Amino acid sequence: MIKVGIVGGTGYTGVELLRLLAAHPEVQLTAITSRKEDGLPVAEMYPSLRGRVDIAFSSPDKVDLTQCDVVFFATPHGVAMAQAPELLAKGVKVIDLAADFRIKDRAVFEKTYKIDHTAPELLEQAVYGLPELNREDIKKANLIANPGCYPTTMQLGFVPLLKAGLIDAGHLIADCKSGVSGAGRKAEIGTLFSESSDNFKAYGVSGHRHTPETAAQLQRYTSDKVKLIFTPHLTPMIRGMHSTLYARLTKDVSNEELQKLFEDAYADQPFVDVMPWGSHPETRSTRGANMLRLALHRPDNGDTLIVLVVQDNLVKGASGQAVQCMNLMFGLDEGLGLQTIALMP
Ligand SMILES: NC(=O)C1=CN([C@@H]2O[C@H](COP(=O)(O)OP(=O)(O)OC[C@H]3O[C@@H](n4cnc5c(N)ncnc54)[C@H](OP(=O)(O)O)[C@@H]3O)[C@@H](O)[C@H]2O)C=CC1
Ligand SMILES: CC(=O)N[C@@H](CCC(=O)OP(=O)(O)O)C(=O)O
Incomplete structure (x- = not known):
């Protein structure tokens, strides 16, 4: 034990x-x-x-x-x-x-x-604890830096595209929404019921601490200079995170090729679900589960690709990811203790 x-x-x-x-x-x-x-x-x-x-x-x-x-x-x-x-x-x-x-x-x-x-x-x-991108290093690590919740969604959405050299790294936009539990349990005016329950707002627009963390990690996958615009929002739910990622395609690539790129990238990753093209992932499809779901869209078949990403900020965005890392560090099955299915409704 x-x-x-x-x-x-x-x-x-x-x-x-x-x-x-x-x-x-x-x-x-x-x-x-x-x-x-x-x-x-x-x-x-x-x-x-x-x-x-x-x-x-x-x-x-x-x-x-x-x-x-x-x-x-x-x-x-x-x-x-x-x-x-x-x-x-x-x-x-x-x-x-x-x-x-x-x-x-x-x-x-x-x-x-x-x-x-x-x-x-x-x-x-210290090893950055995102198993889908760093599994072998995590297995050997003694010290894990578990990623932030927003950075997990941004990296798993952008990295396959950066690795394949298909997008403009200098023009990445992430429009992200978090449930209120993302702010922790400590008492704060902004997370009081009457402040956050029937309300919706952006915060940290001119600079959030997750921008340098994410940009530095994304930079590992491209020689072009990464420029990331990240805007977080507080949304009136307890758990859950929804990130809408925008990237400009720089190569002639079909929708089928894009879908296959993501399916191949995450084929052996038990906690990333690539949904069918054009799906609309819901935060509740991950509530309580160590699972990140994503889906691709390309309005009017133009040069903007949209990646929709959802997760539970407390599970794949924090504690579930940490347990996934622990399993790897101790040579256990990566999914041990992490098989809970999301709550519905
Ligand atoms: N909430 C989320 O969705 C996510 C959170 N994180 C990160 O995880 C960490 C914990 O977040 P969260 O659980 O939300 O925060 P909470 O505010 O809910 O809990 C913080 C905990 O830390 C303890 N604590 C506070 N100060 C100290 C201290 N100086 N020494 C020892 N213990 C201390 C508190 O316990 P007590 O006062 O009883 O000692 C409390 O149990 C944070 O760094 C956060 O940024 C990362 C990803 C997602
Ligand atoms: C809703 C909300 O307030 N969310 C937190 C992010 C929580 C998290 O993942 O952050 P760290 O581990 O980097 O602190 C925030 O924006 O500060």
């Missing part, structure tokens, strides 16, 4: 990790932290876990995480970088759901997140 620790277990990605790991046949939940809820049984805070999770939260200063084989950080940016060096030195693998190790360039990280990096020596060894 893999002994698992979770730092930041009271938040949304933390409880989603618990839901997935409680059903995982190879995992023994060993430690879970909360700064405020020391001693509180997890199932008392989250009755959804009654009868399935029988440990209590511990204050981070009381828990010995070095007894774990792997520790997930479901914490705000800046927490994992403080603890990862010691854990790694003691042979504990680390999976960070925040951004501490996502951007290799320290200066870009510090400018984007406005915090000093306290473990820059680990940036090089």
Whole structure:
């Protein structure tokens, strides 16, 4: 059994990790932290876990995480970088759901997140945890930088086109919508029911921290300079993400060839579903499931290709992806514990 620790277990990605790991046949939940809820049984805070999770939260200063084989950080940016060096030195693998190790360039990280990096020596060894693009490196990794939720949709939608050299890398547009759980469980005015439930708005239009992360990753797949315009929106649903990606085709290519490109790219990827040409993927077709669905459109057969991408921000966009990485790191079947089908209706 893999002994698992979770730092930041009271938040949304933390409880989603618990839901997935409680059903995982190879995992023994060993430690879970909360700064405020020391001693509180997890199932008392989250009755959804009654009868399935029988440990209590511990204050981070009381828990010995070095007894774990792997520790997930479901914490705000800046927490994992403080603890990862010691854990790694003691042979504990680390999976960070925040951004501490996502951007290799320290200066870009510090400018984007406005915090000093306290473990820059680990940036090089950290592996970006997107299994569909980095599977072999993830298998060998000790430190995983789990991708952001929006970046997962943008990369899996744009990369096959960039790799094939079919689109203008300097003109990528991503118009993305997230459910409110994407902002986490902490209290904030913008996520109050009366602010977000009957409302729809863009945010971060002149610059969001996921733009440099995504652009740097996309750049790995083309020698042309990537220019990405990314506009996130907050949409009145709890879970779910819908990204509409626009790319300008630069080669003479048929719709059938484009569809085949995506089908071939994801043929052996259990958690990416390429839907029939012209489909309209719905966020609810992924709710609770570790699944990303996408579909292609080309209005008037012109030179603009549209890729529609949906996922559950908390599963394929965060905790499910993290468990997928854990499975790979420990030589397990990649899909272990991740077979839940989306809830309908
Ligand atoms: N929500 C989403 O859809 C996604 C989130 N992410 C990323 O995952 C991470 C967690 O997000 P989310 O679960 O939504 O956030 P939440 O705000 O819901 O939870 C954050 C958790 O971190 C703990 N925490 C906060 N500060 C510290 C600290 N200094 N030391 C130790 N623990 C701390 C809190 O617990 P307590 O106060 O009890 O100690 C809480 O359990 C973030 O970095 C986020 O950006 C990534 C992809 C998607
Ligand atoms: C709706 C909402 O607020 N979403 C968050 C993104 C959540 C996420 O994936 O982000 P990180 O792991 O990079 O923090 C935001 O835009 O800040």
